[in-house]
Amino acid sequence: MHPDWKYLPKHILDSILQKLKLPSDHLRFSVVCKSWHCVANHSRIQRAKMMSSCHHPPMLLIPSDKEDTWNLYNVMKNIVLDLQVTVPSNYRRFCGSSKGWLIAMDENFVIALINPFLRVKGREKENSIIHLPPLVPPMDIARYIWHKNYEEFLTNATISADPILCADDCIVVVTYMPLCQSAFIRLNKDTTWTYIGERIRGSYGMIQEVVYVEDKFYAVDLWSKLLSFDITNQFNSNVKVAASGFEISGPYFDSYLVYTNEKELLMVQRFIDFQGDKCDKRKTKKFRVFGLDFDKFEWIEKNTLGGITLFLGDNSSTAVLASKIPGCKPDRIYFNHDNDPINNRVNPRDFGVYNFKTQKFRLPYNTRAKNLLKTCKRYQYPIWILPTFQL
Numbered sequence: 507m508h509p510d511w512k513y514l515p516k517h518i519l520d521s522i523l524q525k526l527k528l529p530s531d532h533l534r535f536s537v538v539c540k541s542w543h544c545v546a547n548h549s550r551i552q553r554a555k556m557m558s559s560c561h562h563p564p565m566l567l568i569p570s571d572k573e574d575t576w577n578l579y580n581v582m583k584n585i586v587l588d589l590q591v592t593v594p595s596n597y598r599r600f601c602g603s604s605k606g607w608l609i610a611m612d613e614n615f616v617i618a619l620i621n622p623f624l625r626v627k628g629r630e631k632e633n634s635i636i637h638l639p640p641l642v643p644p645m646d647i648a649r650y651i652w653h654k655n656y657e658e659f660l661t662n663a664t665i666s667a668d669p670i671l672c673a674d675d676c677i678v679v680v681t682y683m684p685l686c687q688s689a690f691i692r693l694n695k696d697t698t699w700t701y702i703g704e705r706i707r708g709s710y711g712m713i714q715e716v717v718y719v720e721d722k723f724y725a726v727d728l729w730s731k732l733l734s735f736d737i738t739n740q741f742n743s744n745v746k747v748a749a750s751g752f753e754i755s756g757p758y759f760d761s762y763l764v765y766t767n768e769k770e771l772l773m774v775q776r777f778i779d780f781q782g783d784k785c786d787k788r789k790t791k792k793f794r795v796f797g798l799d800f801d802k803f804e805w806i807e808k809n810t811l812g813g814i815t816l817f818l819g820d821n822s823s824t825a826v827l828a829s830k831i832p833g834c835k836p837d838r839i840y841f842n843h844d845n846d847p848i849n850n851r852v853n854p855r856d857f858g859v860y861n862f863k864t865q866k867f868r869l870p871y872n873t874r875a876k877n878l879l880k881t882c883k884r885y886q887y888p889i890w891i892l893p894t895f896q897l
Contacts, residue, residue, distance in 0.1 A: 512539040519545045537589055537626075563831055564817050564824045564890040566842075567591075567603075567622065568878045576622065578893075579875050581817075581840060582833050586874045591622035592630060599845065599885040601680070602663035602821035604718075606894030609663035609678070609821075613656050615640040617680065619669050623894050636669050638691060639698055641682060652683060657885045659683050661845075662821035666718045668894070669693055677737055679723055681713045688713055688725065690737055700740050715821055717763040719771060724748060726761050726773055730805065732798065749803050757791065760844065762818050766825040771798040773805060774818060776841065778856070788846070788856045792865065793839055811837045811862050820844045822890040837862040840870065842888055857888075 519542060526535060536546040566579040568586075574595050578587045597610035597618060608620040617638040624634035641660070652659040660682055667675040676693040689699040712728040725733045731751035735743040754775070762774040775794045781787040796805040813836040817824045820842075828836035839860040857879065859870045871879070879888065 512541045514541075516545060534587075562892075563815070563826050563834065564603075564822070564892045566875075566888050567600075567608075567891050568875065568888045569882055569886040570878065571881050577878060579871070579878075579888075581870065582831055584872050584875075586872070586878070589626065592625045593620055593622060594635075599657040599887070600820070600889045601660040602665075603819070603889050603891045604664045604821070605668045606892050607665060607669065608889070608891065609660075609665065609680070611641065611656065611660045613653070615642065615656065615659070617641055617660070617663070617678065619665065619678070621670075621894060622891065633670060636693075638678060641680065641689065641699055658845075661686055661713075662715055664716050664718060664723075664821050666723070677718075677723075679716050679718075681716060681725075686713045686728075688716065690743070692737070692740065696740050700743070702735070702743050702745065714761040715763045715823075717765055717771075717821075717823075719765045720769075724763060724771065726763055727751065728761075730754065730761065730773065730775075730796075732773070732805075747803075749798055749805055752805070758846075760846065762823045764816060764818075764823045764825045766814055767827060768812075768814075772796065772808075772816075772825070773798070774816065774823070774839070776818065778846070788843075790841060790856055790858070790860070790867070793841075793860055793862065795862070811839075813837070816840065817890050818842065819890045820887070824890060824892065842890070845885070845887060 523535065523546065536543050563582055566581055568577045568579055569575070570577050570590065574592050575590050576593060578589055578591070580587060593608070596612045597620065600608045600610050602609040606621060606623065608622060609617065610620060611617050617640070619636040619638070621634050624631040660680055663678065663680040666677040669676045673693050677690055678693070679688055679690045681688045687702065689701045691699050713725045714728060716723055716725045722734055722736050727733065729751035731747060732749035733745055734748040735745045737743050757777050757779050759775050759777045762776065764772045764774060766772065773796045777791045777793070779789050779791050781789070795808045795811065797808050799806050813828055814825050815828045815834055815836060816839045818839060818841045826834065828834040839862060841857060841860065843856040858867050860867055882888065
């Protein structure tokens with residue numbers, strides 16, 4: 507056998523790949539050398555099995571001090587990977603992360619799907635960015651008003667399937683200002699966006715987050731009301747109320763929707779306190795978690811996460827079963843400093859880990875990751891992402 511590892515036979519490399527359980531290990535395998543990268547890139551079945559399972563945690567994408575360059579941080583292993591990805595600077599804020607793709611909008615209101623794993627620094631691939639038609643709401647004056655602050659116009663976004671591997675099944679749903687209404691477009695089928703809120707006379711608005719669950723989209727609004735819509739064609743989204751909302755008293759809160767591998771839909775409420783004369787300081791005070799009772803169509807508050815660990819972020823939330831992940835502790839909530847309408851001009855500082863049982867906070871991350879977070883600029887907030895390994 508040749509002493510150089512890059513000359514290992516393909517059948518041996520295939521056997522190594524089959525034993526890898528975590529996406530981070532698959533990623534390291536991919537960047538060893540060109541021959542290993544080639545084998546990993548053609549291992550589509552293994553990669554598909556990894557991505558279909560919710561038993562692996564996301565990585566944190568953090569901007570570096572170099573323009574257009576982002577770092578990948580493995581939270582569970584507490585290391586910043588020696589792998590940097592590139593994203594053009596005209597996409598200043600990521601409005602969502604789904605299926606390993608980032609969703610963003612440029613100054614011309616053109617929506618883009620960006621796969622950072624196809625954009626490893628020095629070898630960006632041609633299909634790493636998919637451009638969609640520009641978002642032009644019926645109230646065109648909105649574009650004029652938001653032109654100077656286009657980064658704030660798109661509040662969140664998600665997709666139903668990988669736009670390359672499953673393009674015909676990919677539906678992109680976005681929520682936009684000023685009323686947080688939603689629009690969707692179907693890849694390879696639609697040439698324009700369909701504006702749900704406008705079409706049903708504004709009854710579908712103030713959306714906090716959208717998630718795709720088993721051929722259906724769910725959205726939670728400002729009053730914790732859960733809406734569902736099944737997009738059958740461009741003119742019929744069949745919007746229904748899946749669960750009634752309830753009144754909430756207290757400080758400002760943000761809502762997240764998370765679908766677990768145990769087929770449970772969770773709504774997580776994050777309560778935030780703003781301080782300072784200009785509300786330029788924010789701090790997360792507590793979390794409440796509710797599970798959806800599909801039979802009674804109502805939210806039921808939970809006092810335990812049942813061994814689940816949550817990773818919360820702007821339309822990038824994920825749930826994993828802690829017992830399946832080495833070093834992962836159950837009943838924890840990892841959270842980022844998300845974009846918010848009260849003050850989105852401050853550097854991200856509100857992040858940490860919340861112990862759902864003890865209701866205590868702690869600051870995570872190693873020194874290098876903390877230093878990277880300190881250098882984050884306006885709109886460059888870190889975001890969770892599930893690696894796709896299409897390198």
